[in-house]
Amino acid sequence: MKVVYEKTSALTDQTLSYCPGCTHGVIHKLIGETLVELDVLGRTVGIAPVGCSVLAYNFFNVDMVQAPHGRGPAVATGLARSLPDGVIFTYQGDGDLAAIGTAETVHAAARGENIVIIFINNAIYGMTGGQMAPTTMPGQMTQTSPYGRDTATAGYPVRVCEMLATLDGVAYAERVAANTVPNIRRAKAAIKRAFENQVARRGFSIVEVLAICPTNWGMTPIDSISWLTEHMIPYYPLGVYKDKHAENTGGGGV
Amino acid sequence: MEEKVLMKGNEALAEGAIRAGCRHYFGYPITPQTEIAAYMSRRMPHVGGIFLQAESEIAAVNMVLGAASAGVRAMTSSSSPGISLKSEGISYLAGSDLPCVIVNIQRAGPGLGGIQPSQADYYLATKSPGHGDLHMLVFAPSTVQEMADLISHAFNKADEYRVPAMILGDGMLGQMMEPVILPAEREVKTSKPWAANGHQNKRPHNIINSLFLEADILENRILDRYKRYAVIEHNETRAENFMTDDAKILIIAYGASARIAKSALTAARKEGIAAGLLRPITLWPFPVKEINAAAENARDILTVELSMGQMVTDVKLAVQGRRPVHFFGRTGGMMPTPEDVLEEIRKIERNGSI
Ligand SMILES: Cc1ncc(C[n+]2csc(CCOP(=O)(O)OP(=O)(O)O)c2C)c(N)n1
Ligand code: SF4
Numbered sequence: 241m242k243v244v245y246e247k248t249s250a251l252t253d254q255t256l257s258y259c260p261g262c263t264h265g266v267i268h269k270l271i272g273e274t275l276v277e278l279d280v281l282g283r284t285v286g287i288a289p290v291g292c293s294v295l296a297y298n299f300f301n302v303d304m305v306q307a308p309h310g311r312g313p314a315v316a317t318g319l320a321r322s323l324p325d326g327v328i329f330t331y332q333g334d335g336d337l338a339a340i341g342t343a344e345t346v347h348a349a350a351r352g353e354n355i356v357i358i359f360i361n362n363a364i365y366g367m368t369g370g371q372m373a374p375t376t377m378p379g380q381m382t383q384t385s386p387y388g389r390d391t392a393t394a395g396y397p398v399r400v401c402e403m404l405a406t407l408d409g410v411a412y413a414e415r416v417a418a419n420t421v422p423n424i425r426r427a428k429a430a431i432k433r434a435f436e437n438q439v440a441r442r443g444f445s446i447v448e449v450l451a452i453c454p455t456n457w458g459m460t461p462i463d464s465i466s467w468l469t470e471h472m473i474p475y476y477p478l479g480v481y482k483d484k485h486a487e488n489t490g491g492g493g494v
Numbered sequence: 495m496e497e498k499v500l501m502k503g504n505e506a507l508a509e510g511a512i513r514a515g516c517r518h519y520f521g522y523p524i525t526p527q528t529e530i531a532a533y534m535s536r537r538m539p540h541v542g543g544i545f546l547q548a549e550s551e552i553a554a555v556n557m558v559l560g561a562a563s564a565g566v567r568a569m570t571s572s573s574s575p576g577i578s579l580k581s582e583g584i585s586y587l588a589g590s591d592l593p594c595v596i597v598n599i600q601r602a603g604p605g606l607g608g609i610q611p612s613q614a615d616y617y618l619a620t621k622s623p624g625h626g627d628l629h630m631l632v633f634a635p636s637t638v639q640e641m642a643d644l645i646s647h648a649f650n651k652a653d654e655y656r657v658p659a660m661i662l663g664d665g666m667l668g669q670m671m672e673p674v675i676l677p678a679e680r681e682v683k684t685s686k687p688w689a690a691n692g693h694q695n696k697r698p699h700n701i702i703n704s705l706f707l708e709a710d711i712l713e714n715r716i717l718d719r720y721k722r723y724a725v726i727e728h729n730e731t732r733a734e735n736f737m738t739d740d741a742k743i744l745i746i747a748y749g750a751s752a753r754i755a756k757s758a759l760t761a762a763r764k765e766g767i768a769a770g771l772l773r774p775i776t777l778w779p780f781p782v783k784e785i786n787a788a789a790e791n792a793r794d795i796l797t798v799e800l801s802m803g804q805m806v807t808d809v810k811l812a813v814q815g816r817r818p819v820h821f822f823g824r825t826g827g828m829m830p831t832p833e834d835v836l837e838e839i840r841k842i843e844r845n846g847s848i
Contacts, residue, residue: 252699283692285564288703297701303690305563306703308586311556314548318560318568321544322518323691326564344556347549 248272250281254298261461263418263451264293264360268300270428271329271358274435275302284327285319287312291333292366310341313348316355327438329356334375335365338398342374345404352409352443356434359400362451363472370456374398377471382456397475401448405481412437412445413481419450419468423478433483442485450476498675503641504529504668506676507597507661508537510642511569514649515682516595517543518568520557522550522576525609526665527599530571551576555583555596562592563702565689567649567682571597573665574615575606584658585624589704591688591719593652595645596630597661599668602827610827611665611750616804619662620778627716629723631659631730632777634748638672644775646677651730653684655722662777664800666750666829732775733784737763741770743842744792744817746785746809748774751798751823751830758835767843777805782812789817794842798835799823 250272258264275281281302288296290309297304307315312330320328337345337359348355364382365371371384375397379388401413412434416427427449434445450472452464459467480486501509508530511519519534531547538545544561548554554570561568572580577598587594598619602612619632631651633644641663648659690700706712736756738744743762747755752773759769772788774781789795795817797806806821813819822838824830 281693282695285690285692287560294705297703301699303693303700304702305560305690306590306701306705307559308556308582311552311559311583314553314556315560315563317546317553318518318520318557318562319564319690320560321546321557322561322564322566322568326692343549344553347553 248276250275250301251299252301256299257295258292259455261452261454261464262292266418266424267358267360267427267449267451268296270424270431271331272300273428274432277432278435278439280327280435280439283325284329285323287316287319287328287330289330289332289336290367291336293331293333293360294367296331310336310339311344312336312341313344313353313355313357317348317351317353320354327435328354329358329435331358332360333366334359334361334363334373338374338400346407349404349407349444349446350409352411354438354441354443356438357446358431359446359448360451361400361448361476362453364453364456366453366456370453377475399476401446401481404446409444410446410482411443411484414483415448415450415476415478415481417450417468417473417478418452419465437485496675496678498673500671501638501674502529502669502671503638503663504599505533506638506674507641507645507663508533509676510645511595511649512537512541512543513677513679514567514646515680516567516569516649517541518561518566519544520546520548520554520561520568520570522548522554522572524573524576526601526611526668527571527573527597529668530597530599551579552582555580558594558596559583559587559590559592562587562594563590563690565686565691569595569597571599573599573601574603574612577615577618581624584630585626585628586704587658588624588628588630589626590702591656592658592702593656595648595652595659595661597663600662600664602825608827609665611800611829612825612827613664613749613751613800614802614804614825615662616777616799616801619660620780620808623660627720629778630657631655631726632662633659634662634775634777635667636749636752636773638667638670638674641667642674642676655726657722657726662749664750727779730776731779731781731784733781734773734775735784735788736771736773738770738772738788740768740791741788742768742791742793743770743796743839744789744794745769745771745796745798745839746774746805747771747798748777748805751800754830754832755798755835757832758839761832761836762839767839769839774805780808780812785809785812789813792817793846794818794820796820796822796838796842798830800829801825
């Protein structure tokens, strides 16, 4: 029998803890495939955040550290400064990265730490049951914005890639989406580019993945995908916001 | 090679750390400990180490968490307000069984408080370093020499028991200069098979983690850790006895206040008052048996602290009502003079036990 598809060896046999239809699973797969393709499993250390993906330490077949809420980039800094050959990545949600961990994120980026951040923007706090995130859309209803996010009192969503792209320490920042097959392929290419940067010691790379949370959005996975496409992508345009080494490889910019 | 030099306490501590094999320092400036960071920023580049000025104390302690996860000797230092911020990280370090050293050169609180010396973080260090059931080793130097020596001991014991360790100093020790014999540089080779440093495709993946969602599993982890704590409490207490053999008035003081107490009791001896000092060097584990041994022939106990009275509760718990325990302290950064303490000793001598 011919094998046409295999689970990547970068993921363990643990059953994922994510809800049916959630995009965390597919993003894990893209990271796993990348680590295998670059042959860096043995020297990778991943950092699990506090959020739905907290149990990622059970899912990736690499050494893993579970960081306090938002502190992933600081923990990654400590690891990267201790393991000169290490490949260090964090996997963080929008509450983790863009609310409680904003300082750690911005300064790891400003220092140009040689790490990869995979940033999952699902416009909500998933794990705690669907509260407003810094990335929640204007008007979006959540448990703590029951009348819809009112920008007069709750302010505006944070556009992380745009913000970080202004920092000289950032080598690479790209926003992708996990909504369609072509976009997922693009997401894979972005994740691979980020890890290639790290292997080449080019500094800080971030890939923001627009993702869905059917459970807390209160929609079917299919409706969630449409909502992401119709509401999130216009506010969070996809593309490369920064690629310092683009000329070497032919990568583009927005 | 050993060398004798004149150094500030903070610098002696920093050099002691380097000679103990620490090559990873992460910190954020705050008076009165900034000399540690400044010293590390000068020295680390010459010894192939890392000095990193973090964006906050929270970030610094989490960088330590990352470095400790990778298996290297890592440290951070701060002073009281910064230690409040490190509490989260300390709790995670303890919950993840990560060895490292945190230095607190205490200043007066609460709030922004002041920059003068204090010992008002005793509870924070020994009772509630962070949320949850946990302990960390707490060492209290009282000379510049001990600043250099105890940091190396702290790294060794942290590695041995896989627990975070704290050096609890104060602004006076940090700032003052004394001659110090610097220990020879030692090569450290602690095996850390649990470290998250890349499995090299040779072993199952290591996980550094403090999350256990099943209550029974978490309870068992904590119970296991408390078994280790019990061994520490049994084996690792340290205290200095100074003229305790025939002491009728036993002073208990650590760090800077122990220095003041020593001068006071030396003066008391000249007046014919049999006073002695038991100086805890470990604050956790607390030297309960050492205190009880020294209190055996004493009539009264006097605890002296730069606080409103924190360690005194542990002294009372140690002697279990067998001896009256008096307290004398100044706070807010005020330092008692030896004469102030002598007056307390005289009062106790005059009044007897009441
Ligand atoms: C210090 C601290 N504050 C709050 C929490 C509670 N908490 C757990 S997950 C979470 C939000 C996670 O949301 P996000 O980062 O968006 O990730 P998602 O769950 O959506 O994947 C919060 C607030 C915590 N664990 N620690
Ligand atoms: S709560 Fe949302 S983000 Fe979390 S696993 Fe479920 S669907 Fe995914």
